Amino acid sequence: MMALKDYTKEQLVTLKAELEKEYNEFKAKGLKLDMSRGKPGADQLALSNALLDVLTSKDFEQGSVGSSEMRNYGIITGIPECRKLFSDLLGVSADNIIVCGNSSLNMMFDYITQCMLTGSDGTPWKDQGKIKFLCPSPGYDRHFAICQYYAMELITVPMTGEGPDMDVVEELIKDSSVKGMFCVPKYSNPTGETYSRETVDRIAKMKPAAKDFRIIWDNAYIIHDLKDETDHLDNIFDILKKYDNEDMVIEFTSTSKITFPGAGVACLAASDKNIEIIKNRMQFQTIGHDKINQLRHVKFFGSVDGILRHMQLHKAILAPKFDAVINEFDALLSEYEIASWTKPNGGYFISFDVMPGTAKRVGQLCKEAGVTLTTVGATYPYGIDPQDKNIRIAPSFPPVDELITATRLLCICVKLAATEKLLG
Amino acid sequence: MMALKDYTKEQLVTLKAELEKEYNEFKAKGLKLDMSRGKPGADQLALSNALLDVLTSKDFEQGSVGSSEMRNYGIITGIPECRKLFSDLLGVSADNIIVCGNSSLNMMFDYITQCMLTGSDGTPWKDQGKIKFLCPSPGYDRHFAICQYYAMELITVPMTGEGPDMDVVEELIKDSSVKGMFCVPKYSNPTGETYSRETVDRIAKMKPAAKDFRIIWDNAYIIHDLKDETDHLDNIFDILKKYDNEDMVIEFTSTSKITFPGAGVACLAASDKNIEIIKNRMQFQTIGHDKINQLRHVKFFGSVDGILRHMQLHKAILAPKFDAVINEFDALLSEYEIASWTKPNGGYFISFDVMPGTAKRVGQLCKEAGVTLTTVGATYPYGIDPQDKNIRIAPSFPPVDELITATRLLCICVKLAATEKLLG
Numbered sequence A, B: 001m002m003a004l005k006d007y008t009k010e011q012l013v014t015l016k017a018e019l020e021k022e023y024n025e026f027k028a029k030g031l032k033l034d035m036s037r038g039k040p041g042a043d044q045l046a047l048s049n050a051l052l053d054v055l056t057s058k059d060f061e062q063g064s065v066g067s068s069e070m071r072n073y074g075i076i077t078g079i080p081e082c083r084k085l086f087s088d089l090l091g092v093s094a095d096n097i098i099v100c101g102n103s104s105l106n107m108m109f110d111y112i113t114q115c116m117l118t119g120s121d122g123t124p125w126k127d128q129g130k131i132k133f134l135c136p137s138p139g140y141d142r143h144f145a146i147c148q149y150y151a152m153e154l155i156t157v158p159m160t161g162e163g164p165d166m167d168v169v170e171e172l173i174k175d176s177s178v179k180g181m182f183c184v185p186k187y188s189n190p191t192g193e194t195y196s197r198e199t200v201d202r203i204a205k206m207k208p209a210a211k212d213f214r215i216i217w218d219n220a221y222i223i224h225d226l227k228d229e230t231d232h233l234d235n236i237f238d239i240l241k242k243y244d245n246e247d248m249v250i251e252f253t254s255t256s257k258i259t260f261p262g263a264g265v266a267c268l269a270a271s272d273k274n275i276e277i278i279k280n281r282m283q284f285q286t287i288g289h290d291k292i293n294q295l296r297h298v299k300f301f302g303s304v305d306g307i308l309r310h311m312q313l314h315k316a317i318l319a320p321k322f323d324a325v326i327n328e329f330d331a332l333l334s335e336y337e338i339a340s341w342t343k344p345n346g347g348y349f350i351s352f353d354v355m356p357g358t359a360k361r362v363g364q365l366c367k368e369a370g371v372t373l374t375t376v377g378a379t380y381p382y383g384i385d386p387q388d389k390n391i392r393i394a395p396s397f398p399p400v401d402e403l404i405t406a407t408r409l410l411c412i413c414v415k416l417a418a419t420e421k422l423l424g
Helices: A009-028 A042-046 A080-090 A104-118 A141-149 A166-172 A197-204 A236-242 A272-285 A291-301 A304-336 A359-368 A400-423 B009-028 B042-046 B080-090 B104-118 B141-149 B166-172 B197-204 B236-242 B272-285 B291-301 B304-336 B359-368 B400-423
Strands: A033-035 A097-099 A132-137 A153-158 A178-183 A214-218 A249-254 A266-269 A350-353 A371-373 A390-393 B033-035 B097-099 B132-137 B153-158 B178-183 B214-218 B249-254 B266-269 B350-353 B371-373 B390-393
Touching: A009 A400, A033 A400, A042 A304, A080 A097, A080 A249, A080 A266, A080 A291, A080 A304, A097 A272, A104 A141, A104 A214, A104 A249, A104 A266, A104 A272, A104 B104, A104 B272, A132 A141, A132 A166, A141 A153, A141 A178, A141 B272, A153 A166, A166 A197, A197 A236, A236 A249, A272 B104, A272 B141, A291 A304, A304 A350, A304 A400, A359 A371, A359 A390, A359 A400, A371 A390, A371 A400, B009 B400, B033 B400, B042 B304, B080 B097, B080 B249, B080 B266, B080 B291, B080 B304, B097 B272, B104 B141, B104 B214, B104 B249, B104 B266, B104 B272, B132 B141, B141 B153, B141 B178, B153 B166, B166 B197, B197 B236, B236 B249, B291 B304, B304 B350, B304 B400, B359 B371, B359 B390, B359 B400, B371 B390, B371 B400
Parallel strands: A033 A371, A132 A153, A132 A178, A178 A214, A214 A249, B033 B371, B132 B153, B132 B178, B178 B214, B214 B249
Antiparallel strands: A097 A266, A249 A266, A350 A390, B097 B266, B249 B266, B350 B390
């Protein structure tokens, strides 16, 4: 057992030759494995098949079902039953919930678009010159992409293990061109960390120089536990209330990783004032979202307890997948001291740090041998990981046996890239 | 039988007293009737109840259904099966179709938003100073509202009975700040007219001064016939091709008035170039729309023939409603020569012109007696009908008996308002 850094040059050369042999053996297998996206696997999808049966023509034979006519136009903020369900889930009054279609990403994009064109509360962001957005990183590439699409300047904020580094954030928000921040507060993508009480408190009491500063609180993994030991996240709106700061945060969540990723229901929670502004825009935008699918979800779950029970079924499928990857890492990489990996209590990712300067090479080696990882660098703004070390591992989609094969190849690639690097 | 304009003052006073008596009798009934929006009635909704049964958990027991995994993320342009269906309906290659969620209005809003922020093809509209949009009128209030929301200047273009007055349009587009035009080319909302071959040809060959000019071709009533005699509309993309002008038009349609208004499927058709631009934006916006609902529609209809057969069922319900209103108008109003009304071959509206200067008063009288009409003026930009004469009648929602009652009241109000006006 020896750390790679203590290897002599000769030992490295020998190891490299061994690794290349192992690598080529894998390559010869013609693998085609994918650990790139946080996509539920086929067995997870099957958990919600009965969602398709809870509303049928029989239910509508006598006319309308639910609190109003679900088949027709209308009800722009979502059906009351579904607002209530998300109200119970988020701990926010149903009046402060808007339920939309199948995609919370779409809602976030739309909200940012609204801020650009008509302002979050006042002057449109587009009319304020170059604006900036805080991007706690490693983070979610699709968040960063929205900011980039609108040509904002993305500012990386380091993650600490209990959320973004608030010393850094508190300094940055003194600049009034900094208009907001993307947060995944629970089981963060990809680090798996949950914002601590202190972090949430410091966020809630922020007084940014920009009065129209907005936090996108993407609570995507709110109840997505992997272990019996779960993380606690404070309800942001409870804390904001203490500081009379409720207008600063818009919270989003969805059932994408609860029922069907493509056919779930998404919602936002916001202050009275923000709900009014958003509703005003929505009145120009649509006559209403798919109420039948909202009602399907209400009938399928019955209550938040129903959702929580359902999440236990996901956990039973996902936990062994995470364990499989982590066990391989523990067994195959620990002794070399060239990589570290998270062991999250929830969420969809393992954040995997390899030897600085080798992550891109690892991605390339994996790809050439048939294993697709999340594009290396994607967890940082502009797709550039300054240390070239972070790789996001998404274990949810492949079956366990494929996952083990892919992870073994990945470990070989990590060692090979490190050896190459050390040999210069 | 005498036209109201030929009445003596005494005759008018007598008539007014009679009308007031009739009006008050109606008022005493405490009616609550709604002819305001083009909303399908309960019997129409029931036609599509089986849409809820075509995909159940059984279908997914063996795994995926359709051309790919419909339950998971992905397929941003819509499932191939559904693109094919709309391709057949619109007569446009499936490659030029994007299928989204439940609302074509949302897609139009989104497209205009894209033009504002990132341009239709070049400089963002927001960066081009005050811009203008052509609004053939009477027209659809929700179209006008989108333009108003973005603070465009709305320019009224008169309708001719075969589409917008193209002499006027051809003059207006010489101004490069005129960026586009909203069109409902078939069974137009509210006039029911369909753009003639000549109108479509003149539209297709337009060369606006603004190179980034875009026509929103809202083909909402594409197959929404009310009679055996149907209107013909040329396929705009066929004609545009002749003039090498395909980038100028984005076409929209949906199943909102075919299946469920709240839970249908909407799509757009556009040139290769526009599809690329729209797809590029969508990649930042969402991971995909509700594919299961798209597949439901494909299975429910099977083919365009299936859609056409389904539309016959709508026609059987709607035609008697239109007839009921028109018959009342014919019987109760013709002799007075104070109003005119369309007898459309399709669509959702009767366009009703009362004595100039009395439409608002008619709306008020109806409202006070319990009948809600489309807000008077709403068919014109800024909600201002310059002649105060147009009222949009939406006969689809109420049952026939209510419709007859409401129309009788409406006729009394029209006569009363005219009499008041003539008496000064």
